[in-house]
Amino acid sequence: MMSSNRGDYASASEWISVLRQDEAWLSQQQRLMASAATDVSTHRDDAVRRIGKGETFEFWEIYGHQVEPVISEVWEIAELSLPKLKIQAIGMLSMEWIEQQTPAGFSLQQQNVVEKLKPIFYGQIEDARAFLVSIQGMKPTQITDKVNQLVSERKISDMSKHRDLWKVLHDCGIYDKSESNWNMQVK
Amino acid sequence: MKQIKTAKEMLEQIEKDFFKEVNLSEASKLEGGELRDFRLAQVERLLTEEHGSATLAIQLSDMFWTADEGRKIAEKPNPLTSLQGQQTLMDEEMSRLRLILDVAGLCHDMILHFKFDLKEAFGVKNDFWVTNKQLVEWLTTTAYERIAMHTAYIMKKFAISVYEYGHYQPAQDELAELYSTEYHELVRDPDRTKIPPRAYVKTIIDALQQIERHWQRGRRLKLRPDLVMLHDEIYGVVPRLFDKGVLAAAQALYDYMDKELCGRLVLKEYNYNATSWNDQPESVRRTTTEVLNRFADKVREVRAEYLSEDWVTDDSLSFSYLMAHAQRCGSGLWREEDDAQ
Known part of the structure; x- marks a missing residue:
């Protein structure tokens, strides 16, 4: 069991190294490994909640989601308690693990979009992912043609092909036309 | 070879760079409350004005001291901090220097967030804890808003260290990650915040008071x-x-x-x-x-x-x-x- 006493560690690096062997992180890692791909967004939300909105989160963004330099910075400031830092570090390690599982070439943002598309594709994450890849760089009418094709192939839910699907693609900037335009094109 | 300035030249340079249009000669004759007001007005100005990317306050502090607590003399040669250099100054020049060091000293403590003598600086009880009503009253009403922000920040840092020492970790962490829900921003160093001065001070004071009230409630309940x-x-x-x-x-x-x-x-x-x-x-x-x-x-x-x-x-x-x-x-x-x- 990890010591909560800062004086028991020579440095931030030592602390993070001990944390990676600690039961708290190892059991979290087990949970991540045992979960289905469908649980990714839940785990991601949980990790973000653990990291919080404080300075740790800001360093996390500045350092491009690298755990070690973030911990070094927060350790140096020495205002947060070790229990709090431990929770945040487990959040960051969880995100690190999740991002390593993300398919090559898929950014975190794209993975988020896939998660939102999944229910529209009857829960089929691979179909959602393939669709997202296929429409990269397409013009609006090409996108709606693709959607019509996938609806006819019963890969996209008929009930979700209008507003639900439009909103996901519009919010992430892939389809910039209005909902009315979308509804005119998607049969 | 770089010419080393004399004490007199250095004094004149500092007055030109940091105290242009300020009559330090007259000001050096002030006493009591008037001297305090002068000092505060200068510190407020120096905390606000910038040259390049840094405030004049930090640049002035750097002329004399390191960034450590306790005003350790900076390593780069400054004839104004050596006895030899000071002995070359006339009495009137020494008076101006003493005033400059007084102002620079408070700048140093403010900008680096070290505790300082509140009685001397503000004329209030010298206690950085939030139960000091005189200090809270001063901070929430003063026209010296930058000074108030930095002082409130020092109170926050002090409270964090006290709670850390006392192992009261929920309080330590609440203050370490203090967040303004009104301005959707962390309560950072005053030089890195967009929270308006009065709101900034209020956010810190409110948080400190709430934690203190909760603790005192516990004492009243004999817990x-x-x-x-x-x-x-x-x-x-x-x-x-x-x-x-x-x-x-x-x-x-x-x-x-x-x-x-x-x-x-x-x-x-x-x-x-x-x-x-x-x-x-x-x-x-x-x-x-x-x-x-x-x-x-x-x-x-x-x-x-x-x-x-x-x-x-x-x-x-x-x-x-x-x-x-x-x-x-x-x-x-x-x-x-x-x-x-």
Whole structure:
């Protein structure tokens, strides 16, 4: 069991190294490994909640989601308690693990979009992912043609092909036309 | 070869760069409240004006001292900080220098967030704790808004260090990550915030007062400090009330810690020269793990008996706080109020 006493560690690096062997992180890692791909967004939300909105989160963004330099910075400031830092570090390690599982070439943002598309594709994450890849760089009418094709192939839910699907693609900037335009094109 | 300035030349340079159009000669004759007002007006100006990317306050401080606490003389040669250099100045020049050092000193403490003499600086009681009503009144009404922001920030840092020393971790963390819900921003260093000055000061003062009120409420209820901390650790934050159910849970843990845990981690084999946990003897690490695992089981038992589902889950901050408290208790850091008497 990890010591909560800062004086028991020579440095931030030592602390993070001990944390990676600690039961708290190892059991979290087990949970991540045992979960289905469908649980990714839940785990991601949980990790973000653990990291919080404080300075740790800001360093996390500045350092491009690298755990070690973030911990070094927060350790140096020495205002947060070790229990709090431990929770945040487990959040960051969880995100690190999740991002390593993300398919090559898929950014975190794209993975988020896939998660939102999944229910529209009857829960089929691979179909959602393939669709997202296929429409990269397409013009609006090409996108709606693709959607019509996938609806006819019963890969996209008929009930979700209008507003639900439009909103996901519009919010992430892939389809910039209005909902009315979308509804005119998607049969 | 770079010409080293004389004390007189350095004095003139500083006056030109930092005190243009300020009659330091006249000001050096001020006393009491008038001198205090002059000093504050200058510090306020220096904290506000920038040259390049830094405020004039930090640049002036750097002319004389390092960034360490206690005003350590900077290494780069400055004839104004050496006795030899000062002895070349006339009396009137020395008076101006003393005033400059006075202003620069307060700039140094403000910008680097070290405590300073509040009586001398503001004419209020010299105590950075939020119970100092004179200080709170001054900070919330003064026209010197930058000074108020920096002073409030110093109060926050001081409180964090006090709570850290007292192991009151929910309070320590609340202040370390203090957030303005009104401005959707962390309460950062005053030079890195967009929160307006009055709101900035109010956010800090309010947070400090709420934590202090909660602690004082605990004292009025005659709750022992460790019990108050256990209660708040179960919450995971400093709550604004004492919940009976949570107190009951906290009391159950308190009783266990008092009887079964206190001092159990004070081990003969403990190596005080070890620089890391892994360097402790295996017997120390094994005993510590066993003792803390038993406490963890006790937490789960108390959780099941007294608390709703989702409280103090094994992976929660609350659980971590309680384990840290247990470790300190095991090491003998328990009921420290008894030692203080």
